Amino acid sequence: MEYFIQQTINGVTLGSVYGMIAIGYTMVYGIIGMINFSHGDVFMLGTFAALIMFLILTSLVAGMGVAAMLLVMMATAIVMSSLWSWVIERIAYRPLRGSFRLAPLITAIGMSIVLSNFIQVTQGPRNKPIPPMVTKVYDVYGVTISLKQILIVLITIVMMTAFWYVVTKTSLGRAQRATEQDRKMAALLGIDVDRTISITFVMGASLAGVAGAMYLMYYGVATFSDGFIPGVKAFTAAVLGGIGSLPGALLGGLLIGLIESLWSAYFSIDYKDVATFSILAIVLIFKPSGLLGRPEIEKV
Amino acid sequence: MNAQTPLLKVEGVETYYGAIRALAGVDVEVHRGEIVCLIGANGAGKSTLMMTICGQPQARQGRILFDGEDITRVPTHLIARKRIAQSPEGRRIFPRMTVYENLQMGASLDNQTYFKEDVEKIFTLFPRLKERQAQRGGTLSGGEQQMLSIGRALMARPKLLLLDEPSLGLAPLIVKQIFEAIKLLNQQEGLTVFIVEQNAFAALKLSGRGYVMVNGKVSMEGPSKELLANPEVRAAYLEGGHH
Numbered sequence: 001m002e003y004f005i006q007q008t009i010n011g012v013t014l015g016s017v018y019g020m021i022a023i024g025y026t027m028v029y030g031i032i033g034m035i036n037f038s039h040g041d042v043f044m045l046g047t048f049a050a051l052i053m054f055l056i057l058t059s060l061v062a063g064m065g066v067a068a069m070l071l072v073m074m075a076t077a078i079v080m081s082s083l084w085s086w087v088i089e090r091i092a093y094r095p096l097r098g099s100f101r102l103a104p105l106i107t108a109i110g111m112s113i114v115l116s117n118f119i120q121v122t123q124g125p126r127n128k129p130i131p132p133m134v135t136k137v138y139d140v141y142g143v144t145i146s147l148k149q150i151l152i153v154l155i156t157i158v159m160m161t162a163f164w165y166v167v168t169k170t171s172l173g174r175a176q177r178a179t180e181q182d183r184k185m186a187a188l189l190g191i192d193v194d195r196t197i198s199i200t201f202v203m204g205a206s207l208a209g210v211a212g213a214m215y216l217m218y219y220g221v222a223t224f225s226d227g228f229i230p231g232v233k234a235f236t237a238a239v240l241g242g243i244g245s246l247p248g249a250l251l252g253g254l255l256i257g258l259i260e261s262l263w264s265a266y267f268s269i270d271y272k273d274v275a276t277f278s279i280l281a282i283v284l285i286f287k288p289s290g291l292l293g294r295p296e297i298e299k300v
Numbered sequence: 301m302n303a304q305t306p307l308l309k310v311e312g313v314e315t316y317y318g319a320i321r322a323l324a325g326v327d328v329e330v331h332r333g334e335i336v337c338l339i340g341a342n343g344a345g346k347s348t349l350m351m352t353i354c355g356q357p358q359a360r361q362g363r364i365l366f367d368g369e370d371i372t373r374v375p376t377h378l379i380a381r382k383r384i385a386q387s388p389e390g391r392r393i394f395p396r397m398t399v400y401e402n403l404q405m406g407a408s409l410d411n412q413t414y415f416k417e418d419v420e421k422i423f424t425l426f427p428r429l430k431e432r433q434a435q436r437g438g439t440l441s442g443g444e445q446q447m448l449s450i451g452r453a454l455m456a457r458p459k460l461l462l463l464d465e466p467s468l469g470l471a472p473l474i475v476k477q478i479f480e481a482i483k484l485l486n487q488q489e490g491l492t493v494f495i496v497e498q499n500a501f502a503a504l505k506l507s508g509r510g511y512v513m514v515n516g517k518v519s520m521e522g523p524s525k526e527l528l529a530n531p532e533v534r535a536a537y538l539e540g541g542h543h
Contacts, residue, residue: 171404171408171411174401174404174405175405177394177397178394178397181394181395181396182392182394184376185388185394186405187356187375187376188354188356188376188380188385188388188392189377189406189456190381190409190456191377191405191408193377
């Protein structure tokens, strides 16, 4: 039983990270109907921004508290990820709006390659480790919970609540939903559609930045190729939960995190990705729009 | 601007969808405080003109002046900010937003400053919307959606209200109710209205002046009373079809 709870806690932690990345996929898909395949690399950029800030802080500022350091790393990751996402939206996606559907998909893959290769060249192809930042561990009735796991889950809850508030309660969120539902009508009501789409990219990217900083803190290592596997997992999470749905992205992320860690615990760790994608396939056979997605109605 | 400048002036406007010319040189004027109607058969280009005024799509030839200012090349959302509000063809209610949120969208221009006071006016004008305010737009009936579409446009405090086929698909009683509301706004608040209609009889009754559109061109114009009496108009748009 302790073992099961232990693995569940590990799964929820991992799932929180996937969920935060998945929000970016789902929001962008919701508003412009495009899968932003470079979003995984935006997350990877977040891990490197946090890493570089960590190195700067530890070498230049002596005796800085861990909490303050984490905050600064997170802020750096948010800024870098958002900035990059804003730029690629401007140069690679916006000029192709109104073009055929596959065009922005292809440039997205291009942007993904550009960023991961850039990081590979400038930061090197090896794993970049950092010393553990948060080491405190609690023992609750035989179950080990580390402080960094608690931090990740807490930060995820805070970020998700903030996002839910913005999207459902503010005029910005209303403008985003209106743009998603009828772009032309939103413009007729005075909404700057291009700006709203830019903000959506930036919002998704800032969450990916936070996820990147968390990932670095949790695993203590960053690699240029980290955009790929976590990116694909988060994309899977978004599809599993129902792409376009914010709660769906979080739910999908948590499910994938849980499947991965429980499968690794009880069956074979080598087949954990097979298990994840099999479950995705099964869900999509019976519920093509995902768990919380809305059935796609073909617009004529 | 002096009172002689028309609020809206459309000069020789041509609009294309790809290679197809939908508007072939249209001239229309709307003055302050007027209700002007545009009638014509299906496919004559009436809705295209409405959307061209809002820059969706932009005119390829000619000019559109609003309050003396050239808006032909201005992006749609900035045209909206000049207080031209449209209740477009097909109503275009946001289906997964509540009635209340749809009205909030209408008040985006002023950042909801006058929202509370204006929404009460809309609810007085269309009491049905008040009953349905928490319901999703997509679940409303056609008539309710039409009321919402007009209400949403009014929330922008427009100087010019563009109405595209407000009577389409609605029961005669509801059409009457909506047209009375428009008349009331025009008389009490001096709201300028440019209305496109297939229901030529009702539109000519409501408006002071009218235009008739055929194949992307204005073929006739004049005071609505004269158009109502004109034998050509009667034969083409009124007899055998009106309520």
